[in-house]
Amino acid sequence: MIILNGGSSSGKSGIVRCLQAELPESWLTFGCDSFVDALPARMRADDAGIVIGDDGGVSVGEDFRTLEAAWTEGVATMARAGARIIIDDVFLGGAASQQRWRKALDGVDTLWVGVRCAGAVAAGREIARGDRAPGMAARQADMVHEGVVYDLEVDTTRTESVECARIIAAHVR
Amino acid sequence: MIILNGGSSSGKSGIVRCLQAELPESWLTFGCDSFVDALPARMRADDAGIVIGDDGGVSVGEDFRTLEAAWTEGVATMARAGARIIIDDVFLGGAASQQRWRKALDGVDTLWVGVRCAGAVAAGREIARGDRAPGMAARQADMVHEGVVYDLEVDTTRTESVECARIIAAHVR
Amino acid sequence: MIILNGGSSSGKSGIVRCLQAELPESWLTFGCDSFVDALPARMRADDAGIVIGDDGGVSVGEDFRTLEAAWTEGVATMARAGARIIIDDVFLGGAASQQRWRKALDGVDTLWVGVRCAGAVAAGREIARGDRAPGMAARQADMVHEGVVYDLEVDTTRTESVECARIIAAHVR
Amino acid sequence: MIILNGGSSSGKSGIVRCLQAELPESWLTFGCDSFVDALPARMRADDAGIVIGDDGGVSVGEDFRTLEAAWTEGVATMARAGARIIIDDVFLGGAASQQRWRKALDGVDTLWVGVRCAGAVAAGREIARGDRAPGMAARQADMVHEGVVYDLEVDTTRTESVECARIIAAHVR
Numbered sequence: 001m002i003i004l005n006g007g008s009s010s011g012k013s014g015i016v017r018c019l020q021a022e023l024p025e026s027w028l029t030f031g032c033d034s035f036v037d038a039l040p041a042r043m044r045a046d047d048a049g050i051v052i053g054d055d056g057g058v059s060v061g062e063d064f065r066t067l068e069a070a071w072t073e074g075v076a077t078m079a080r081a082g083a084r085i086i087i088d089d090v091f092l093g094g095a096a097s098q099q100r101w102r103k104a105l106d107g108v109d110t111l112w113v114g115v116r117c118a119g120a121v122a123a124g125r126e127i128a129r130g131d132r133a134p135g136m137a138a139r140q141a142d143m144v145h146e147g148v149v150y151d152l153e154v155d156t157t158r159t160e161s162v163e164c165a166r167i168i169a170a171h172v173r
Numbered sequence: 174m175i176i177l178n179g180g181s182s183s184g185k186s187g188i189v190r191c192l193q194a195e196l197p198e199s200w201l202t203f204g205c206d207s208f209v210d211a212l213p214a215r216m217r218a219d220d221a222g223i224v225i226g227d228d229g230g231v232s233v234g235e236d237f238r239t240l241e242a243a244w245t246e247g248v249a250t251m252a253r254a255g256a257r258i259i260i261d262d263v264f265l266g267g268a269a270s271q272q273r274w275r276k277a278l279d280g281v282d283t284l285w286v287g288v289r290c291a292g293a294v295a296a297g298r299e300i301a302r303g304d305r306a307p308g309m310a311a312r313q314a315d316m317v318h319e320g321v322v323y324d325l326e327v328d329t330t331r332t333e334s335v336e337c338a339r340i341i342a343a344h345v346r
Numbered sequence: 347m348i349i350l351n352g353g354s355s356s357g358k359s360g361i362v363r364c365l366q367a368e369l370p371e372s373w374l375t376f377g378c379d380s381f382v383d384a385l386p387a388r389m390r391a392d393d394a395g396i397v398i399g400d401d402g403g404v405s406v407g408e409d410f411r412t413l414e415a416a417w418t419e420g421v422a423t424m425a426r427a428g429a430r431i432i433i434d435d436v437f438l439g440g441a442a443s444q445q446r447w448r449k450a451l452d453g454v455d456t457l458w459v460g461v462r463c464a465g466a467v468a469a470g471r472e473i474a475r476g477d478r479a480p481g482m483a484a485r486q487a488d489m490v491h492e493g494v495v496y497d498l499e500v501d502t503t504r505t506e507s508v509e510c511a512r513i514i515a516a517h518v519r
Numbered sequence: 520m521i522i523l524n525g526g527s528s529s530g531k532s533g534i535v536r537c538l539q540a541e542l543p544e545s546w547l548t549f550g551c552d553s554f555v556d557a558l559p560a561r562m563r564a565d566d567a568g569i570v571i572g573d574d575g576g577v578s579v580g581e582d583f584r585t586l587e588a589a590w591t592e593g594v595a596t597m598a599r600a601g602a603r604i605i606i607d608d609v610f611l612g613g614a615a616s617q618q619r620w621r622k623a624l625d626g627v628d629t630l631w632v633g634v635r636c637a638g639a640v641a642a643g644r645e646i647a648r649g650d651r652a653p654g655m656a657a658r659q660a661d662m663v664h665e666g667v668v669y670d671l672e673v674d675t676t677r678t679e680s681v682e683c684a685r686i687i688a689a690h691v692r
Contacts, residue, residue, distance in 0.1 A: 014647030020213035021646050026222070026236050028211045028244070038201045040193035041476055049199070063199050070256035071201070078247030083240050124681030127540050128533030130387055158677075162643030187474030194473050214649050297508030300367050301360030303560055331504075335470030366559035372568070372582050374557045374590070384547045386539035395545070409545050416602035417547070424593030429586050 001079045001108050002027075002168065003087045003101060005148060006115030007140030008056075009126040011156035011164070012088045015115065018165030019086055023172060028078070031088030035071055039064075056135025058092060069100070076104040090140060095147030113168055114145055114153040121157050174252045174281050175200075175341065176260045176274060178321060179288030180313030181229075182299040184329035184337070185261045188288060191338030192259055196345060201251070204261030208244055212237075229308025231265060242273070249277040263313060268320030286341055287318055287326040294330050347425045347454050348373075348514065349433045349447060351494060352461030353486030354402075355472040357502035357510070358434040361461060364511030365432055369518060374424070377434030381417055385410075402481025404438060415446070422450040436486060441493030459514055460491055460499040467503050520598045520627050521546075521687065522606045522620060524667060525634030526659030527575075528645040530675035530683070531607045534634060537684030538605055542691060547597070550607030554590055558583075575654025577611060588619070595623040609659060614666030632687055633664055633672040640676050 002019070006012050016029050036050060043049025048061035060068075079085050091097035098112070117125075119141035126137040152171050154164035175192070179185045189202050209223060216222025221234035233241075252258050264270035271285070290298075292314035299310040325344050327337035348365070350358050362375050382396060389395025394407035406414075425431050437443035444458070463471075465487035472483040498517055500510035521538070525531050535548050555569060562568025567580035579587075598604050610616035617631070636644075638660035645656040671690050673683035 011647075014644075017214065017649040018643070018646050021215065026213055026216055026240060028240055030211055034207060034211070038203055038207070040199055041190065042194065043199055067199060067201055067256050070251045070254035073254040074247040074249075074251030074256075076247075077250035078243045081243035081246040083243035083247075121679060124537070124679050125533075127537050128530075128680035130536040160640060160643050161647035184474075187471075190476040191470070191473050294506060297364070297506050298360075300364050301357075301507035303363040333467060333470050334474035363560065367561065372559055372562055372586060374586055376557055380553060380557070384549055384553070386545055387536065388540065389545055413545060413547055413602050416597045416600035419600040420593040420595075420597030420602075422593075423596035424589045427589035427592040429589035429593075 001085050001087070001105065001110045002113060002172065003089060003110060004113045004115050005089050005091045005098070005144060006117065007119075007122060007137060007142075007144050008090060008132055009122040009129065009137035010115045010117035010141070011125070011161055012115050014161035015154070015156075015164050015168070016086050016088050018162045019168060022162075022165050022169045023084075025084055027084040027086050029086040029088060030075060032090050033088070035068065038071075039067070052133045052136070054133075056133045056137070056139050058136065060092065069104075072100060072104040076106075076108060079105070079108045091144045091148055092140075094144060098148050111152065111168070111171060112148075112150045114148065114150040115164070116145070116153060116155040116157070117141060118157045174258050174260070174278065174283045175286060175345065176262060176283060177286045177288050178262050178264045178271070178317060179290065180292075180295060180310060180315075180317050181263060181305055182295040182302065182310035183288045183290035183314070184298070184334055185288050187334035188327070188329070188337050188341070189259050189261050191335045192341060195335075195338050195342045196257075198257055200257040200259050202259040202261060203248060205263050206261070208241065211244075212240070225306045225309070227306075227308075229306045229310070229312050231309065231313075233265065242277075245273060245277040249279075249281060252278070252281045264317045264321055265313075267317060270317075271321050284325065284341070284344055285321075285323045287321065287323040288337070289318070289326060289328040289330070290314060291330045347431050347433070347451065347456045348459060348518065349435060349456060350459045350461050351435050351437045351444070351490060352463065353465075353468060353483060353488075353490050354436060354478055355468045355475065355483035356461045356463035356487070357471070357507055358461050360507035361500070361502070361510050361514070362432050362434050364508045365514060368508075368511050368515045369430075371430055373430040373432050375432040375434060376421060378436050379434070381414065384417075385413070398479045398482070400479075400481075402479045402483070402485050404482065404486075406438065415450075418446060418450040422452075422454060425451070425454045437490045437494055438486075440490060443490075444494050457498065457514070457517055458494075458496045460494065460496040461510070462491070462499055462501040462503070463487060464503045520604050520606070520624065520629045521632060521691065522608060522629060523632045523634050524608050524610045524617070524663060525636065526638075526641060526656060526661075526663050527609060527651055528641040528648065528656035529634045529636035529660070530644070530680055531634050533680035534673070534675070534683050534687070535605050535607050537681045538687060541681075541684050541688045542603075544603055546603040546605050548605040548607060549594060551609050552607070554587065557590075558586070571652045571655070573652075573654075575652045575656070575658050577655065577659075579611070588623075591619060591623040595627060598624070598627045610663045610667055611659075613663060616663075617667050630671065630687070630690055631667075631669045633667065633669040634683070635664070635672060635674040635676070636660060637676040
């Protein structure tokens with residue numbers, strides 16, 4: 001299992017697609033975006049679900065956490081059942097988020113990867129992609145890494161996605 | 174757990190969104206589309222993965238089946254961990270596909286729903302949506318239901334998605 | 347030129363794709379969605395641009411109207427230059443919106459088509475598609491047709507898109 | 520009017536979105552992607568329309584050229600009618616493509632911008648975005664600039680989209 005953690009617009013999805021192309025085996029990918037897509041529409045703008053503020057702040061409620069915990073368990077089962085999995089996540093809770101994954105993944109061989117990107121550069125890419133709430137990239141750039149321990153870090157500020165993917169792939173035995 | 178099975182363009186996704194809106198609790202949804210999105214791009218045009226022919230025929234290979242089995246296990250775990258889940262699937266193998274789910278879902282309370290749509294009508298909707306290989310809808314309309322046993326069947330040929338969703342919701346306790 | 351006018355979720359886009367498939371010649375299609383996509387992101391949530399309220403109400407400002415007028419002129423030029431064009435629009439201003447098109451299209455042979463859908467049914471389809479502001483469909487269902495004169499009307503409440511497209515195609519010489 | 524020309528995955532769309540955010544006035548944007556979306560589905564895989572080969576080669580047929588010419592005329596009219604417009608194009612014909620635009624834009628004040636990106640880097644970004652035919656980026660990287668005359672060139676190989684947009688915006692009076 002490979003877990004990528006990084007702020008919004010830090011380039012995680014691009015790295016994931018390159019990793020899937022680079023690695024010789026077939027790796028499945030899931031992440032916070034695919035999880036949020038699985039929620040009822042009403043939870044995407046509800047205090048019990050996930051709310052994205054006008055300043056790009058993200059807050060999640062109790063229902064979100066409950067479903068996310070079950071989802072995390074399920075992903076761990078997929079890994080134990082033999083699927084190679086790349087997770088693309090945003091640790092809004094920093095070290096606490098990592099701890100949640102660690103608990104679910106007990107016994108699963110996991111490569112922890114930090115995806116860094118300078119806040120100002122991520123903010124520019126947020127404008128360029130045009131589909132994210134302005135402000136998320138800058139807010140999350142450092143916050144999501146607080147207290148998180150990695151096997152490996154990449155920085156997309158000046159390194160292309162495909163290059164970052166190669167660095168990560170080299171660590172996957 | 175609710176499992177909807179129906180051919181391409183039979184209206185499953187619309188019913189799922191209406192079900193998520195209709196049901197008072199928060200239900201997660203996954204399905205063959207979200208699974209295929211999780212695959213490496215190269216598996217979406219590879220004999221070991223999934224190949225969609227010019228005639229709309231779909232064939233899946235060994236790698237696909239292996240990852241799908243792990244994914245199915247994981248979804249069952251999510252349900253056992255307390256998440257309410259709606260699956261939107263296309264049983265390309267008919268009764269055999271149902272059997273795969275049944276095995277993984279052992280002990281999980283499941284509502285099996287058949288989503289029917291007359292082949293000719295589904296074929297028209299396939300043109301209207303414009304993002305599917307022509308021919309899939311007609312080919313799958315009956316095939317996916319062969320030998321499958323349901324708790325409930327809905328037919329979108331003349332019934333709106335929201336109406337079908339209400340019928341299904343009434344069976345959820 | 348063919349102009350389809352109907353409320354949100356009345357099924358215009360599906361009819362357009364079927365019309366493009368049905369008609370033997372190659373028809374280009376544009377519409378209010380493609381126009382809005384062409385605007386700067388900031389105009390999609392600005393009083394001078396286009397604002398979609400929480401109740402599904404849509405209001406457009408002066409900048410929007412100015413750019414829309416230039417766009418309308420341009421589309422008329424494409425038609426005069428020989429392109430067959432299908433427009434998929436929402437006449438928020440009813441008869442006044444039609445008048446704007448009429449003025450720009452002076453001398454261009456135009457088929458005016460009303461796309462009706464019962465408000466309650468359109469509202470259900472709005473939930474099923476899941477990507478529109480709730481309330482738009484019901485609000486616009488009748489409003490957009492006020493005072494508009496058609497060569498032909500279709501009603502998607504009980505008629506499939508592909509059927510509506512065939513009815514329209516039969517009127518295109 | 521601003522016309523950006525560059526190969527696939529050279530970063531044109533990102534620059535356009537940043538330009539729209541950067542420029543104080545409201546600029547509309549159109550381009551080869553929005554034009555291709557306007558075509559009938561069948562023309563997107565037809566010799567008379569546009570065909571994308573397995574090697575990423577793109578060939579367009581007579582019907583495509585005819586409709587494109589009318590579309591170009593229409594865009595020129597929009598500009599003459601007062602709309603500020605940014606075009607995002609791929610000059611498959613190099614200088615000949617520029618000549619077609621020049622003819623239609625007679626009298627319209629136009630800023631010609633070349634968007635360069637080293638072929639190898641564009642090819643990596645093509646994998647990262649995951650929605651383009653592999654090979655297009657490398658093939659088009661130099662080809663589309665052959666014989667084209669620019670007011671200004673930017674290079675996304677090592678410069679962020681938002682930076683390129685600022686350079687271009689500084690040339691817009």
